[in-house]
Amino acid sequence: MHILMILEGEYKDDIRVRREAEGLVSKGHSVHVVCSRGSQSQQHESLNSVQITRIGTDSKLTWYLSKGVYLTTWYDPIWLRELHNLLHDDDYDFIYFHDVHHAKLAIRLAKWHNLRTIADLHEIYSFAVDVWQEDYSYKQKLKPGIFLRPAWRFRRMEEYVVTYTDGLVTVSEEILDYYLNKYNKRDLPAKVVRNVPDLDRLDNMPVEPLGYEDEFIISYIGGFSPQKGLEIPIKAMSLIKEKIPQVKLVLVGDGQDEYVQSLHQTALKEGVVDTVEFVGWVDFERVASFYNVSDLTIVPFVDDPESQRALPNKLFQSMAFETPVLSSNLMTMKRILNETEAGITFEHSPESFAETVVRLYNEPSQRCLMGKNGRRAVEQKYNIKKEIDNITQLFDCIEPN
CATH class of the missing domain: 3.40.50.2000 (Glycogen Phosphorylase B;)
Known part of the structure; x- marks a missing residue:
């Protein structure tokens, strides 16, 4: 053709x-x-x-x-x-x-x-x-x-x-x-x-040291927009830090200046500037390095008719890198996570997000199993x-x- x-x-x-x-x-x-x-x-x-x-x-x-x-x-x-x-x-x-x-x-x-x-x-x-x-x-x-x-x-x-x-x-x-x-x-x-994802491409990406070895890293990798719901994890960080002092939220990506500035203001207002890192946009070839240091990756989309049916690349990309996924409780992503057992969902509130993160932090073997389940699902089906x-x-x- x-x-x-x-x-x-x-x-x-x-x-x-x-x-x-x-x-x-x-x-x-x-x-x-x-x-x-x-x-x-x-x-x-x-x-x-x-x-x-x-x-x-x-x-x-x-x-x-x-x-x-x-x-x-x-x-x-x-x-x-x-x-x-x-x-x-x-x-x-x-x-x-x-x-x-x-x-x-x-x-x-x-x-x-x-x-x-x-x-x-x-x-x-x-x-x-x-x-x-x-x-x-x-x-x-x-x-x-x-x-x-x-x-x-x-x-x-x-x-x-x-x-x-x-x-x-x-x-x-x-x-x-x-x-x-x-x-x-x-x-x-x-x-x-x-x-x-294209597994061949992901598996051949270089991995560079980023210096997060002693921290519990929650990462978001992708575009920034109101629909992505990034305010929720930022607001949850003060609650999480009480239970996990070494936690850090690493936000990799960018978006419209006004929205990005509003996220910075939210971090300042919540008193979590030292716990939230805005990395900015990185070349796609560098994302493997950020997945490599991530203990959890998040997809905290807001609850609206579009997001309910969304199935973003970042979900499967996280699975490919054996990183457990924490997603908003939305119809399509919940279906995939339930099917693959590669992660779990949270209700869209700072309290629910914090509670779920702390629970997963205390269950390292469960996180490891989720990562392996995700990788297997991508190898067998989602590529x-x-x-x-x-x-x-x-x-x-x-x-x-």
């Missing part, structure tokens, strides 16, 4: 998309990724046999005009021109697009060029937008990119995607059930492709080599035009 894959962001930064593209290449398919071009990015590149074309413009006026059209119509004129030229110059079998940003454009181009489409929806965007916009100030809500894209527009776009795409991929069974039931498309060819088979099976279900 010759596949044109469409992605809104930068390809190199999206671990899920990279794993899928490289996994499809390993199965003998040809993959050409089209993504956004930053100011320092090459327009054309080949990475691990995946062809990459980046779309953008150096003209600020053209960029603003293009974004204005996109915000009101979901069609970006620059992307429309470049993608149309690519499809005209080469023969593709499928357009495989990620999320809803360029979904309308992808489906329209597929009709023009008589191609099939597969939509890979990483989350339920309309739910996520509801959560994100709750924390915006009135000034932020008036920005065109936010004001012109309320949650109801994302809901309409999700309905459009599920109605008109030829195949659907989601990251969890719960998200897939939501889309198929919500829009009455139970007959749509669909597969779950989870956010699971990208297994998940790529689901995509190839979906291709087999859909006849190319």
Whole structure:
């Protein structure tokens, strides 16, 4: 199969998309990724046999005009021109697009060029937008990119995607059930492709000494946003420190400046500045070092409709590194942890978080067993080599035009 894959962001930064593209290449398919071009990015590149074309413009006026059209119509004129030229110059079998940003454009181009489409929806965007916009100030809500894209527009776009795409991929069974039931498309060819790791890559990462040998390390590794619920573990640290004096919460990642500053303020207000370390963003190749020193990894997402169905990469990544997982009591993650016995959940409060951490601290053999269970589950089931088979099976279900 010759596949044109469409992605809104930068390809190199999206671990899920990279794993899928490289996994499809390993199965003998040809993959050409089209993504956004930053100011320092090459327009054309080949990475691990995946062809990459980046779309953008150096003209600020053209960029603003293009974004204005996109915000009101979901069609970006620059992307429309470049993608149309690519499809005209080469023969593709499928357009495989990620999320809803360029979904309308992808489906329209597929009709023009008589191609099939597969939509890979990483989350339920309309739910996520509801959560994100709750924390915006009135000034932020008036920005065109936010004001012109309320949650109801994302809901309409999700309905459009599920109605008109030829195949659907989601990251969890719960998200897939939501889309198929919500829009009455139970007959749509669909597969779950989870956010699971490439074990070969993780196992070959270097491990550097970080100097936490005498401390009990609770770590969070990933992006920072209100949906991630990082206030809860920060507020719990004073309670935990009473029972575990050598405890440290290590937060590896970054996010919007305002939110990160609010987390610093929470640590200051709670009197736990010396117990909470903000590492900042690190290159992906360094994450093995942080998992190596972690006694627990946490996924403290808030309880909302999107998070209830979320299945983040960090869950399986922790399991791959034999680190026990402590997650919020959310539907999908709880199902995975119960199935694999790789961790446990807590109710979303500082008191419950603290109580659960202290209990696990006092049960080192249980933590060790959880780590081994997680690693075994990733080796046997939750790895990208297994998940790529689901995509190839979906291709087999859909006849190319």
